[in-house]
Amino acid sequence: MKKYFYFLFFSLLPFGCKDTNGKKPIEITTNDSSSIYLNKAQNKNTKIADKLKYYKKSFTILKNQENDSITRSKLFELTKELYKNNFEREFLSSVNLLTKLATKSKDSFYLAQAYRSKGSFYKHQATKDSAFIYYTEAEKILKKIKHKEGLSLVLINKSLIQFDTGDYTGADRTLNNAYLISKKNNEIDNLYAISVMMGLTSLETKDFDKAIQYFNYGLEIVSKNNNIIGEFNKETCLNNIGLSYQRKAEQKKSVEDYKKSIEYFKSALKNKSIRTEDPELYNLLTDNLGYSYLKTENLDQALALFLESLKIREELNYPNQIVLSKVHLSEYYRQVNDTAKSKKYIFEALSLAKKEKAYRDYLNALKQASIIDVQNASTYSKEYIRLSDSIRNVEILSQEKFARIQLETDEIIKEKDILEDKNRSLLYTFIGVVFLLSMLFVVRAQRARTKELMFKQAQQRANEEIYNLLMAQQDVIDQSREIEKKKIARDLHDGILSRMFGARLNLDSINHLDDPESVKKRLEYLNELKEIEQDIREISHDLSREKQDLINNFVSITTNLFEEQTATHSAKLTYFMDSSIKWDLVKNNIKINVFRILQEGLQNINKYAKAKTISVNFRKENNELHISIEDDGIGFDVSKKSKGIGMQNMISRAIDCNGKLDINSSKENGTKITLNIPLE
Template sequence: MSKQEKYSDQQRINFLNRAFSLTSKLQNSKESRNLLSDIVFQYYDFELSDGFNSSSKVLLKNSLAVLDSTNLGKAYRSRATYYKNTNNLDSSFIYFSKAEKLYFKLDKQKEILANVYLNKGVVQCMASDFLGAELSLTRAYSIYKDSDNKNKLYGTLNQLGLVYNELKEYEKAVFYHEKALETVRKYNLQNEQHQEAVCYNNLGYLYIKQKKYKEAITNFEEALKDKQILKDDPDLYSLLIDNLAYSRLQSSNYKDLPKLFFDALAIRQKFNDPTVIVGSSIHISEYYQKIGNNLLSIKYSQDAIKVAKKSKIPGNVVLALRQAQVVDTKNASLYSRDYVRISDSLQIVERQSKDRFNRITLETDEIIQENDILEDRNRKLLLGFTITFILVGLLFVVRAQRARTRELLFKQAQQKANEEIFNLMMSQQSIIDESRNKEKKRLAQDLHDGVLGRMFGLRLNLDSLNSSTDPDAPQKRNELLNELKTIEQDIREISHDLNREKLVLINNFVSIVHNLLEEQKSLHQAEVTYNIDTSINWDKIGNAIKINMYRILQEGLQNINKYANAKNISVEISGNSENVFLKIQDDGIGFDVNKKSKGIGMQNMISRTNDCQGIIDITSKKDNGTSIVITIPIETKQLIEEQA
C-alpha cells in the first residue's frame, strides 16, 4: 500500500512504517529479506533518514546471518549511502569497499559495481583523497561507457572533471567536462536538473582556477541562457550568477555588479547553507576592496567569519579568515594566527583521513564471518583447481596419444607411397628396357639386311669396274659413289636413333618429373616454367634420391597451391659431378621462416632432405615470394657402362 499513489505521502509513510515493524518481527527467510530490502529503498526514496538507517541495519544483520549475498550487497550499499549522507565518510568508505568486493565477484552485476565505484569516488572526493577518487571513478567510467545508463555516464564524467581540477591537471579536467557536455547533448539528457548548465558551470569554474576569466564568463553566460534554472534549481542559479560576477570582477568588468553578488546571497540565505553564504560574503568583500571601499569590505569579511564560525565547518572559517587578514590590516596578525592554526589542523585531518582510507579494516564480528566465507570459497577453489588439473592432464595424455597415432599412420602412408613410386619407376624402367631391346633388334636387322647388303653389292660392282675398259665405266663409278652417299645418310640416321634411345633410357626420372609439372600446369592457374639440366647422368644417382627429390618437388608444389597464392612458379633441376640441385621458386605471399612451428609439408621436405644427407635453404619474405634450394650429394654405388 505504501507504493500506491492514490494515498497521500503521509499515509504511504505510515503504511511503510507499519510494514517495517511487522517485517522486522518475521522469521529470517528469503521472502522476508526481499521484503525488507524493498522497504529500505522506499525509505530512501521518501528521504526518511531514520527509517532508512533502522531498516538497513536489520537487513544487514539478517543477510549476514545466512550469507545472502544478493541482499547483503544491497545492505552494504544502503549503509554506505546513509553514512555518506550524514557525512560519516570513514564508515561510508568501509561499506562501499565491502560492496565493491562482493559485486566484483558477480559477473552479472557490472552496472551495480559501477555505481559502487562512482559513489565510493564521490566519498573519496569529499575526504580530499583525490588520487583514490581518480582510481574509483576511472573504474566506474570503464563500465558505464559501454552501458545504456547515460545519466550515470554523465555523472561519472562530471566527477572525474572535478577530481582533475583539484589535482590541477587542467587539460584532463577540461577533457572530461567537455565529454560530459557532449554526452548530455548526444543523448538528450537535459531535464529539470539542467545538466547542460551544470557542465557549463563546471567548465567556467575550471577556467576561474586557471585565471582565464574571459573563457569563464563565456561559459557562465551560456549556462544562464536557460531561463528555467531560477525556477527549477535556485541553488544552481545562485552559483552561476555568483561565479559570473566573480569572473567579471577579476577581469575588471563591473557589469551588473554588485547586484549579481547580492542576488546570489539573497537566494543562499533563503536556503540557509552556510558554506555558500560564506562564499558570497567573501566575494562581496573582494568587490568593495577592489573599488576602494574598505569599510564595506571589512564588514562583509567579518560577516563571513561570523557565519563560518557558527557553522563550525573549519574550511569555511579558513576562507573567511584569509579574506579578513587581507582587508583588515589592523587585525591582520590576529586573523593570520587563527588562519595558520586552523589551516594546519585541517591539513592534519585531511592526511589522517587519507591514511584511514588506505588502511581501513573491519573491526567487527563481520571480519570473522567474511574470513569464514573466504576460507570456504578457497577450499572450493582448491577442489575445483585439483579436478580441473586432473581433467586437463587426462586430456593432454589423450591428445598426445592421438597425435602419436596420427604420426605413425602418416609414416606408414608415406612409406607405402614411396614404395608405390619406386615400383612405378621400376615398371617404367622395365618398359624402357624392353623397348630398348626391340629397338636394338630392329637396328641390327636394318644394318644386316639393308646397309651391309648394299655395301656388299657396291664392293662387287667396284671390283668389276677396276678391270672394265667400258667407256661408260666412269659414269657407273659416279653412280656407285652417289649410292655410297645414300648409305652414309642411312647410317647417320641410325646413329641419331641410337642417341635418342640413349636419352630416353637415361631420362626416365626426367619423364616422371615432366609429367608432374605438366599436370601442375593443367590443373592450377599459376604459370609454371621449368628447366631440367640434360647433362645430369641419372644412372649414377640412386633410386632413394630420385624418390625423395620427386616427393620434395610434389610437396613444394602442393604448399604453393594451398598457401602461396602465387601467379608464377619456377622449377630448376641441375647438377655437377658431386651434387644434384633442386630449386623451387614462387612470387606468392611468402611466410615467416623464423617461425618455430612449421607446417607438416615443410617438415616433410626438411626430413626428406636430411634422409639424403642434403642441405635445404628456405628464403621467404612477406609479399616477396618464397625460394627453396635443395642440394643433395650424388650417391654413386654402381657405374653403368655406356654402350656405344
C-alpha cells in the same frame, strides 16, 4: 566549497542501478499483503504519516515470511523507499534484516545491495569512515560475483568520500576503475558523473587544463544523450568549465582566462528557466559570473550580480553560500575603496561561518579579513594557519584510515585469489592424471589390434591420394583453360571491339570532311587504332596495360570514359561517384569487371537506345557497391530480347564479383541496369 560543484547530480546516485544480478529480474507480485502496503505507501497522494504506517506493516509481514529470493527482493525495495523518504530508524531496521537474511542464505547480490545501502546512509549522515567501509565491502562482493553495473556506482560513491576528505589521488584512481567498467557497459549516466567528478578532482589539484577536458567530455555526453538523470546537466558543465577558467586565471593572473570564464557562465544563464526551477544553480552562476566581472573591472555588473545572488541565498537559507557572497562583496568594496562596507561584509561572513561551523568557508573569510583589517592581520593569519593545519590533519587521518581499509580489502582478495588458484591447480592436476591413466590403458588395449588395420588404411589412403591428385590436376588444367578462353573473349569483346566500333563510327562521320579540325580528329582516331593494336598484342601476352590502369587509377580512367562518351555522342551524360568509396581497398578483379560492364552498357546505349540523356551513379550502402546505368531511350522488352554475347559477358562479370546484375526496361520507357557487389 567543494560541495557546490557536484550537488546537482550526485544526490541521485545512491540507488541508481537496476536491482538485478545479471539474471532475469524477480517479478514482485502485487496480490500479497506486503506488496499491497508498499504500493499504497508509494502513492503520491498518501500522507507522510500514512506512508510510514504502510511501510511498517509491509516490514512486519516480510520479517515473518520465508527467507527466499522473493522476500529479499521485496525487502530491498522497501529499504530503498525508506531511504528515499528519510525514515532513518525504519531504514536501519530494514537494511539490517536484509543483511541478516542475505548472509544466512549466502545471497551475495542482496548482501552487496545491503552494504551499498548502508554506505549511502552513512555518507548522507556525514559518517564518512563507516560509509567507506560499507562501500568497500559492497565493492568486494560485486567484484566476486562480477556484477559490473552495481560496481561502477559503488566506486563513484567511494570516490566522493575520498574527494571530500582531500584524498584526490585515491579518488582519481577509484574513478578510473569506475570509468573502465561504465565504458564497457555503456552506462551513460555513470560516465557523465565520472567525467564531472574527475574534472572536480583535477580542479582541486590545480590541473585546470585537465579539468576543462573532463568537463567538456561531460558536456559532450549531455549533448548526445538528453535522458541523463538530473536537470540542467548542460548548464552545470558550463558552470564547471567557467569555474576552471576562473581558477586558472587566478593562478596565472590572466585576464583572457577570466573573459573565457564569463563566456561559459553567460552561456549557461541563457536558459531562463534555471531562475525559477533551480535557484541554487542560478545563484551559483550569478555569483561566479560576478566574480569574473570583478576581476575584469566590470564593477557595476559585478555588484548587481553579487547582490542578486546574496538575496536568493538568503531566501533559500543557505548559510555556506551566504558566507561566500559576503566574502565576494567585501572584496568588491575593497576594490572600490569603501573600507567600511568591506569590513562590514567580511565580519558578517566570519561570524556566520563560525556559527555554522563551515570551516572551509571560514578559512576563505579569514584570508580576506587579513587583507582588509590590516591592524588585526596577524591574528587572522594565525587563526587561518591553525584552522588550515587542523583540517589538513583530519583529512590525513581519514586518508590513512581509508588506505588501511582498502589495503586490508586488497590483501583479503589477494589471499582468496591465491587459495582459489591453488585449489584450481590441484583439481586440474587430479583430472589430468586420471585422464592420462585412462588414455594409457585404452591405448595399450587397442595398440595390438589396430596396428595391422592402421597399415592397411595407410596404404589405402596413399592409393586414394595419388588418384585424387591426378584427377585434381586434370580438373585444374581444364578449368584454367576454360577461364582463360572466357577471359580473352570478354577482353576482346568489351575492350577491343568496343573501342574499334567507336573509332569506326567516328571515322565514318568525318570521312568526307577536309577541314583542319576533321583532319586532326582523323589523326586522333588513327592513334586510337594504334593503341587498340597495342592492346591486342598485350592481351596475347596476358599483360594488359588497361587492366593495370584500372587497378591503379580506377576513378581517373572511368572519368575519361565518361568524357569520351560526351565528346563523341549526342546524348547528355551525367554521373555521380560517392566519395566514401575507397577504391584503393576494392579488389582488382572487381574494378576491372565494373569498368567492362560500364563500357558494354554505354556501347549498347549508343547502338540501340537512341537516348537523349544517360545517368550513371556509384554509391556505397551497407558495405555494398551499387552502380546504376539509366537512359531515356526507346527501351526493349526484356522477356523477349535474346541475350547476346555482350549481355552474357556483363552477367558473367557480375557473377565473378559475387554480385547481382538487374536489367529493367520496357518499350518507350528507357532502360536501367543495376549492379550490386558486396565489398569485403
